[in-house]
Amino acid sequence: MLKESRRCLFTVWKMESFKSKAYVLRKDKALGWLKSVSGRGYSVIAPVSEDDTVRFKQLSSFNEKIDLDSPTNLSPKTEFLPQYSTLLRFQDLGDGKIKVIPAEDSPEKIVLFGVHACDASAMKVLDEHLSEYSRDEAYDSRRKNTIVVGVSCRPDAYCFCTSLKMNPTSKEGSDIFLTDLGSEADKFYVEVLSDRGESVIDEGFFEKPSREDLALKEKTGNALYEKVTKKFDSSNAEKNLDLLFDDSFWENESRRCIGCSICTFLCPTCSCFDVCDEVSVQEGLTSGERLKCWDNCQQPDFTLMAGGVNPRKNKADRLKQRLYHKFNYMPKRIKKTGCTGCGRCVRYCPVDISIPEIITEVNSKAEDKKT
Amino acid sequence: MSFMEKKVKGLQDCVSRMFSENKVDLIVGYSKGSNNVRTIPYFINNIKDAGKLTFNSFCINNLTLYLNELKDKRVGVVVKGCDSKHIVELIRGNQVKRENLQIVGLSCGGMIDPLKLPRDYDPNRDEITEDGENVIINKTRKIPKKNLYYDKCVECATHTPVVYDHLIGDRTEEPEEPATDPYSKARKIEEMALEERRKYWVREFDKCIRCTACRNICALCYCRSCALDSKNGWVSKANKDTEKWMYHMIKAYHTTVRCVRCGECERVCPMGVKLMTLNRKIEKEVKELFGYEAGLDVEGKSPLSVYSVEDGEF
Numbered sequence: 001m002l003k004e005s006r007r008c009l010f011t012v013w014k015m016e017s018f019k020s021k022a023y024v025l026r027k028d029k030a031l032g033w034l035k036s037v038s039g040r041g042y043s044v045i046a047p048v049s050e051d052d053t054v055r056f057k058q059l060s061s062f063n064e065k066i067d068l069d070s071p072t073n074l075s076p077k078t079e080f081l082p083q084y085s086t087l088l089r090f091q092d093l094g095d096g097k098i099k100v101i102p103a104e105d106s107p108e109k110i111v112l113f114g115v116h117a118c119d120a121s122a123m124k125v126l127d128e129h130l131s132e133y134s135r136d137e138a139y140d141s142r143r144k145n146t147i148v149v150g151v152s153c154r155p156d157a158y159c160f161c162t163s164l165k166m167n168p169t170s171k172e173g174s175d176i177f178l179t180d181l182g183s184e185a186d187k188f189y190v191e192v193l194s195d196r197g198e199s200v201i202d203e204g205f206f207e208k209p210s211r212e213d214l215a216l217k218e219k220t221g222n223a224l225y226e227k228v229t230k231k232f233d234s235s236n237a238e239k240n241l242d243l244l245f246d247d248s249f250w251e252n253e254s255r256r257c258i259g260c261s262i263c264t265f266l267c268p269t270c271s272c273f274d275v276c277d278e279v280s281v282q283e284g285l286t287s288g289e290r291l292k293c294w295d296n297c298q299q300p301d302f303t304l305m306a307g308g309v310n311p312r313k314n315k316a317d318r319l320k321q322r323l324y325h326k327f328n329y330m331p332k333r334i335k336k337t338g339c340t341g342c343g344r345c346v347r348y349c350p351v352d353i354s355i356p357e358i359i360t361e362v363n364s365k366a367e368d369k370k371t
Numbered sequence: 372m373s374f375m376e377k378k379v380k381g382l383q384d385c386v387s388r389m390f391s392e393n394k395v396d397l398i399v400g401y402s403k404g405s406n407n408v409r410t411i412p413y414f415i416n417n418i419k420d421a422g423k424l425t426f427n428s429f430c431i432n433n434l435t436l437y438l439n440e441l442k443d444k445r446v447g448v449v450v451k452g453c454d455s456k457h458i459v460e461l462i463r464g465n466q467v468k469r470e471n472l473q474i475v476g477l478s479c480g481g482m483i484d485p486l487k488l489p490r491d492y493d494p495n496r497d498e499i500t501e502d503g504e505n506v507i508i509n510k511t512r513k514i515p516k517k518n519l520y521y522d523k524c525v526e527c528a529t530h531t532p533v534v535y536d537h538l539i540g541d542r543t544e545e546p547e548e549p550a551t552d553p554y555s556k557a558r559k560i561e562e563m564a565l566e567e568r569r570k571y572w573v574r575e576f577d578k579c580i581r582c583t584a585c586r587n588i589c590a591l592c593y594c595r596s597c598a599l600d601s602k603n604g605w606v607s608k609a610n611k612d613t614e615k616w617m618y619h620m621i622k623a624y625h626t627t628v629r630c631v632r633c634g635e636c637e638r639v640c641p642m643g644v645k646l647m648t649l650n651r652k653i654e655k656e657v658k659e660l661f662g663y664e665a666g667l668d669v670e671g672k673s674p675l676s677v678y679s680v681e682d683g684e685f
Contacts, residue, residue: 051574052643073642074580083580084609157406157494229495230406256412258436260584262641274608276601293608301602346405350588350639351412351432354405 021198023190023206024213025178030188033205035062037111042147042200045079046113047072056112068114068180069154075268075342076119077126079112080142084293087275092286103138110146111200116153118161118342120173122268123148128334130271138292147196150174151188152224160230160356161341168224176201179217189217232356233363234327234337240366241328245320249365253358254319256351257298263322263345263353264296269338272296297321323358374540375427375501378477381539382449383421385475389447390418395473398447399434400424406494408485412437424449426539428483428501428516433457433633436590439466447473451482452543453523455532456631456666457590463669464629466593476535478543481516481524488519523634523647526553533667553632556645557652576615578642581608585636585646586622591629623649628657628673631666 025033038044038059048057049067056076057064089101127143130136152169153159161167171177175197178188189209192198209217244250264270274295279288295302298319303312312318326338339355346354372380382400389395402413402423410430413423414437426449434448435457450458455476461467483506485494492508499506505513530543552558560568586592586599598605599618606614623646630650637647657663661674 051578053578055578084611229493252414255414256437258584258587260587260639261580261582262584262639265580265582266641276607276609278607278609291607291609293610295608344641348639348641350584350635352404352409357405 021192021201022209022214023192023201024181024209025188025190025206027186027188029205031062033202034059034111034113036202036205037200038062040200042109042111044111044113056114066114068151071116071153071156071159071342071344071347072119073266073344073348075122075266075344076112076115077122077268077271079110079146080123080126080139081271081273081294084291085138087290087292089289090287094285105138105141106145108145110142111149112146113149113151115148115150115174116342117150117166117168117170117172117174117177118159118340119268120148120150121166121170121340122342123173125269125330125334125336125338125340126271128336129269129330129338132334147175147200148173149197150177152179152220155224155227156343156347157230158343158347159228159341160232160343162225162228163230163232163234163356164337164339164341165234166340167221168228169221179220181213181216181220185213185216187213189213189220228341230343230356232360234359236363236366237327237337237359238331240362241324243366243369244362245324247365249361250316250320251314253353253361254315257315257319257353258350259298259300259315259318260350261294261296261298262348262350264298265294266344266348268340268342268344269326270296272302297325319353323355323362326355327359373500374503378426378540379424382426382475382477383424385537385539386415386424386447387418387421389473390421394445395447396445397441398424398449398473399437399441400447400449400475401426401430401432401434404429407497407499408483408488408494426477428479428481428506429485430479431482431484431521431635431638433588433590433635435461436588436635438472438590439593442467443471445471445473447475449475449477450532450535451477451479452527452529452532453631453633454590455534456529457633458534459666459669460591460629460631461593463673464591464593473537474532474535476532476538477540478531478538479524480530480543481520481527483516483519484521488514521634521638522551523632523637525549525551526632529666534669554651554655556648557655560648560652573612575644576612576619579610579615579619579644580642581606581610581614581618582641584639584641585644588635588639589626590633590635591626591631592622619644619646619649623653626650627653628661628663628675629665630654 034044044059045056046059046066047054048064054067054070054072055074056072056079086103088103091099093099130139155168169179171191171193175194177191177193181187181189190206192201272295273292275290275292277288277290279286304310312321330336330338386398397414397416400413401410402425404411408429412432412434433454435450435454438446438448438461458474462469497508499508501507505515507513526549528549530545599621601608606617634647640646663674
């Protein structure tokens, strides 16, 4: 009951009731549109290629080198769940009095441009996950103030969205979705999917789509689907994982893991955090701030408790936790898989631990167990 | 049999012999990865798994990383030239027992960086093989290897392992000097004015997300309790700019006289931070001050632990 009432609070960005509209946006007008959006008071954040990375950055000169094709190193979750943020500040005033200053709500309006389908879907997973038991007010505030403009991508060998009931032109999670119709057509097919998306459409930059545009959009979507060549069967993952909880398979698979944080820090659906206080003492008076910062279940001490108990002391247990959380616990609790196939965990894993490989092996071992 | 198939057969035979002669409890080698341009570190403890081990120009991981958790076991490990220098340093640092190790060495002309391959092929579906000079895609398309190697391979001067019990295949002809100056990137930074240098590193470290992969992948980062673990209080999880500088500076200094430039730290960084440039600078200073290079001499004393009147400062 309680869970249902919490879900109702998300109608502010539910899109089913909105009748979607279509336009085309010529590529040579795209920057002009973004500039005008910026002129209306929005911060425009887009994937910028610099210093050997592609990262989401706020556009200032609008001459930045925007890369819409490549997967970004960091997922756009960093715009809603930054690596660290201040929860509150405190100041010892002396005489036994302490002043507590809560962190300010950021009222900044944002247009997050160039989000790939996998990352936009992942935000919907985070929305559900972060409202299961309590609310993250800073996250809610940022989500409420951000308009997501999705864009079609260039899949690489590590993407696997199509094995998770998705594809590179899935519109879930986007307020506006742009399909890149290629360098010959030199334009985007634009689908407006929500009121918020509609509010930043400027008819001065957009045109009505033709039948040819629509046909090309369909053709492009199909071609992109075929470009994702890493495939595996995820349809029975939840049930098969139920059968393998105590299997020694996890020992072998985790043996080579080096226990860094790459998979979880880059994952668009991971949201675990730690809270720490940073203090300084000046003239005998303490002041400081309480910070919320990224933490992750792949660290050996993540589940270390007072008294020295650590339920996930072994790497096998930690790898199991990551896979089960995404493919077993989340499907059970929020009816969504906690993975949208962005491929970052595989692309950047120093020792090539791969979700498609693991689930394939899980399927095979579960079959053996059943017979 | 192609030259690479010969190497793989030689490797598998050697591994099988080590089990049948009861010389090892466990072997760490390479096996096929999630696509055709990747391999993974693979652990076998049984002769029947010997056939799962492979070797090719995509075996970039340094397997000696796993040795110090296996200190009391009899372990066989597959090493390339760069990896073997780590074993020298692990012996020097008392982290492995030489008598428990069976080192299977292979010379290599270099490892291929998959990111340097052209974009228009599919690592998931295309067949990738190689001959001495080329990577061959789908049996017909040849791409010369020499443009595809990792930078560290082009700068390498130890293509043949410096320590081994078994050598599979031939020794590689060692050039007098490496093909490229290994300190060229460090020299570029040295040419910058101080403020420009600071700006360069601020931009690099800005990218860092403190995933600690660079530390975890380093075979020479074997401290049981690391100063850079946030639980020890020197750096917090909050990854502010000061934390990033402290993390990287401390880690770089800890590589002094030990780093053998295997390049793994820079390879694994998901944000492309130029870690090798920093490590090379320190290595260059050590070479210029003490005439010393890590990873080559099991016996001699480290220049940081001896005092000599000839040391440049005096």
